[in-house]
Amino acid sequence: MELSSSTGSSMFNIVQKQFRALFLASTIVSSLVAPCFASPADTQFSNKYGGVQTQQKQISQATEQAKSNKLGKLAKSTQPAVLRIIAGCTAKIYWSDNKKTYEVTAGGSGSGYFVTADGYIVTNAHVTQLYQNKKQCVKELAESFVVQLAKDYNLSLDQLSQDKDALQYIAEHSQPQEFEQINLAILPNGDKLPFQAIASGAPVDQGRDIAILKVKIKNAPFLKLADSKQVELLDHITVVGYPGAADINILASPSFYVASFTDGKVSAKKQLPDGSPVLQISAPATHGNSGGPVLNDKGKVIGMVTFGSDVSGFIFIIPSETITQYLRQAGFSESALSN
Numbered sequence: 409m410e411l412s413s414s415t416g417s418s419m420f421n422i423v424q425k426q427f428r429a430l431f432l433a434s435t436i437v438s439s440l441v442a443p444c445f446a447s448p449a450d451t452q453f454s455n456k457y458g459g460v461q462t463q464q465k466q467i468s469q470a471t472e473q474a475k476s477n478k479l480g481k482l483a484k485s486t487q488p489a490v491l492r493i494i495a496g497c498t499a500k501i502y503w504s505d506n507k508k509t510y511e512v513t514a515g516g517s518g519s520g521y522f523v524t525a526d527g528y529i530v531t532n533a534h535v536t537q538l539y540q541n542k543k544q545c546v547k548e549l550a551e552s553f554v555v556q557l558a559k560d561y562n563l564s565l566d567q568l569s570q571d572k573d574a575l576q577y578i579a580e581h582s583q584p585q586e587f588e589q590i591n592l593a594i595l596p597n598g599d600k601l602p603f604q605a606i607a608s609g610a611p612v613d614q615g616r617d618i619a620i621l622k623v624k625i626k627n628a629p630f631l632k633l634a635d636s637k638q639v640e641l642l643d644h645i646t647v648v649g650y651p652g653a654a655d656i657n658i659l660a661s662p663s664f665y666v667a668s669f670t671d672g673k674v675s676a677k678k679q680l681p682d683g684s685p686v687l688q689i690s691a692p693a694t695h696g697n698s699g700g701p702v703l704n705d706k707g708k709v710i711g712m713v714t715f716g717s718d719v720s721g722f723i724f725i726i727p728s729e730t731i732t733q734y735l736r737q738a739g740f741s742e743s744a745l746s747n
Contacts, residue, residue: 478705479646479671479705482646482703482705482707483646483648483669485707486631486648486701486703486707487596487648487667487669488595488596488597488629489521489522489628489629489630489631490519490520490521490596490631490648490649490667490700490701491519491520491521491522491529491593491594491595491596492517492518492519492520492593492594492650492664492665492667493517493518493519493520493529493531493535493536493592493593493594493603493621493699494515494516494517494590494591494592494594495515495516495518495535495536495537495538495539495540495590495591495592496513496514496515496516496538496539496545496548496589496590497513497514497515497538497539497542497545497546497549497587497588497589497590498511498512498513498514498515498549498587498588498590499511499512499549499584499585499586499587499588500512500584500585500586501549501553501582501583501584501585502582502583502585503557503581503582504581504582504583505581506560508560509585510553510556510557512549512552512553512556513549513552513590514538514545514548514549514551514552515538515539515545515548515590516535516538516695517650517652517655517696518531518532518534518535518536518649518650518696518697518698518699518700519531519535519648519649519650519667519696519697519698519699519700519701519713520535520593520621520699520700521630521631521648521699521700521701521709522628522629522630522631523630523631523633523735524628524630525626525627525628525629525630526625526626526628527622527623527624527625527626527628528606528620528621528622528740529593529603529620529621529622529623530618530619530620530621530699530712530731530735531618531619531621531698531699531712532617532618532619532698532699532712532713532714533608533609533610533616533617533618533619534617534698535619535698535699536591536605536608536619536621537608539589539590539591539605540605540608542589545589546587549584549587553578553582554568554569554575554578557578591603591604591605593621593623594664594665595665596665596666596667597665598662598665601623601624601625602623603621603622603623604621604622604623605619605620605621606620606621606622606738607619607620607734607738608620609734615680615682615683615684615685615686615726615730616684616730616734617714617715617726618712618726618730618731618734619699620734620735620738631701631703631707631708631709632707632708632709633708633709633728633731633732634704634706634708634709634710634728635728635729636685636687636710636711636727636728636729636730637729639674639677639687639704639710639727640674641673641674641675641676641677642673642674643673643674643704644671644672644673644704644705645671645672645673645674645689645691645702645703645704645710646669646670646671646691646702646703646705647669647670647671647672647689647691647692647693647697647700647701647702647703647713647723648667648668648669648700648701648702648703649667649668649693649696649697649698649699649700649701649713650667650668650696650697650700651668651693651694651695651696651697652694652695652696653694653695653696654668654696655696667700670691670692670693671691672689672690672691672692672721673689673690673691674687674688674689675688675689675690675721675722676688678724684726684730685727685729685730686714686724686725686726686727687702687710687711687724687725687727688722688723688724688725689702689723689724689725690721690722690723691721691723692720692721692723693713693716693723694716697713697723698713698714698715699712699713699714700712700713701713702725708728709728709731710725710727710728711725711726711727711728711731712725712726712728712731713725714726
């Protein structure tokens with residue numbers, strides 16, 4: 409299931425192009441009190457009170473600065489352990505009618521993170537689904553090919569997709585070439601490592617949208633799992649990952665390897681239909697964040713971004729207790745999980 413470095417590089421270039429593709433301050437003045445000169449006692453009180461206000465402001469600024477420094481250190485220490493995951497398939501399809509070869513790609517980009525120093529990664533199962541389901545990936549390649557044909561021949565995609573005779577003709581006059589599966593873990597330093605899928609869970613609505621991957625690496629930076637049962641409502645959290653919204657063409661190429669940090673709070677504790685727990689958070693996240701870690705202020709993982717609403721600030725995460733249970737079922741020892 410591994411790819412050679414040359415194949416990984418060529419596939420990465422294809423995928424990279426595709427996937428490149430945010431007490432009140434006002435002062436209240438009473439109009440009911442006539443202006444007057446301040447007495448010495450009033451002046452002393454005003455000076456004393458003003459001094460207290462200044463101290464309070466200084467303390468508040470110092471507290472905010474300390475918090476900012478702490479979160480800055482957290483970001484610096486955790487970023488190396490968070491990866492971009494690219495999974496799917498790619499192919500070239502020769503179309504005899506116009507003698508043209510089409511490049512088609514199916515799959516997606518998500519996030520993941522190291523949980524051990526010897527290269528084990530946790531992400532969402534849906535992030536790697538097309539890599540693991542070859543039949544579904546080929547189906548999506550064919551759909552992508554039809555989309556390109558419709559564009560080249562100025563045809564209605566809806567009509568073409570429903571025309572069985574036309575689809576049969578396309579199948580008979582096209583020749584797939586150079587099919588490759590895509591299974592790449594992209595490190596922040598730019599290294600592209602092919603991964604093996606060790607275990608993969610159930611779909612999103614069954615609470616086990618978890619996949620365990622493995623890459624060949626030594627002394628990888630990794631993140632520790634926290635006890636999500638200790639999480640309280642309105643706890644501060646940080647989301648780390650590779651949102652697709654940040655992959656815009658105007659950015660320089662090295663930006664592709666830089667993870668994004670957003671923060672918020674734990675908004676609610678909820679359940680899926682099967683009773684599996686999920687946490688709702690207010691931190692912004694979008695497509696591409698799936699599989700990325702959600703950290704507490706100690707830098708430990710309390711959960712993993714999995715799904716959300718189209719409305720910003722309504723993201724749901726699988727809690728770390730579920731991730732830990734899944735890792736145990738996959739054969740990870742207590743010593744490995746305790747790090």
